[in-house]
Amino acid sequence: MRDVAVVAGASRGIGREVCRQLSDLGYAVVAGVRDLAKAPPGLDLCALDVASDESVAAAAAWVAERHGRCDVLVNNAAILYDTWARASSADVAEVRAALETNLFGAWRTTLAFLDLLRRSPRPRIVNVSSEGGSLTSMRGGTPAYRVSKAGLNALTRMLAAELRPDGILVNSVCPGWTATDMGEHGGRPVQAGAASVVWAATLPDDGPTGGFFRDGRPLPW
């Protein structure tokens, strides 16, 4: 039986390429997309809007029914790279919207899939973060996005500590500036950004947990 990987935010960009790379490695990949009509062909699709409790619960039930377990969960969905905004003049509603998807989305998806992850012999959770959320290099601007990724990194630390006894490895990964819609099609090729994520999805049993990485190398929190 192939290992099962669930990727949230798989309709395009890094998430879509993570699906392709994990498929090539032999995983049974479930591509979580919020709009099935927009989804790319050739993937095993599952409706998954990480901002909706109902959608996330239905997706977990769908994976349970179809596969009976989840070996890898990639929390990749994100919105609102708000380079136009400043913390000192922020629209709090916009910040809240970013948190709903980028932080609470990853959190509720993880909670919904935990039972399925515990059924795996080698469970992994990858929170796709950004160096923009690093407190060490934090500066002004892009407030909704930065605070959502800093929160996501905190979630990684807590989950890693709490889930270590279950053998679940939990890490944050920055894909680097990558040529997607969010990356405004500059930066490195999507294959490289996705490979940074796939590294953490395919860690060996003695691999790290509770870390923040890009290309397999630690980043400062």
Ligand SMILES: NC(=O)c1ccc[n+]([C@@H]2O[C@H](COP(=O)([O-])OP(=O)(O)OC[C@H]3O[C@@H](n4cnc5c(N)ncnc54)[C@H](OP(=O)(O)O)[C@@H]3O)[C@@H](O)[C@H]2O)c1
């Ligand atoms: N690109 C970069 O330079 C860069 C750098 C650092 C970190 N990252 C991180 O890498 C990850 C992927 O980014 P990307 O560049 O591939 O972004 P992208 O091209 O904008 O794609 C974002 C993906 O998230 C999905 N999504 C958004 N809200 C969702 C929701 N509520 N439920 C389910 N899916 C949702 C989108 O689906 P729809 O098609 O339905 O909108 C899309 O598939 C993000 O976590 C991002 O913060 C990217």
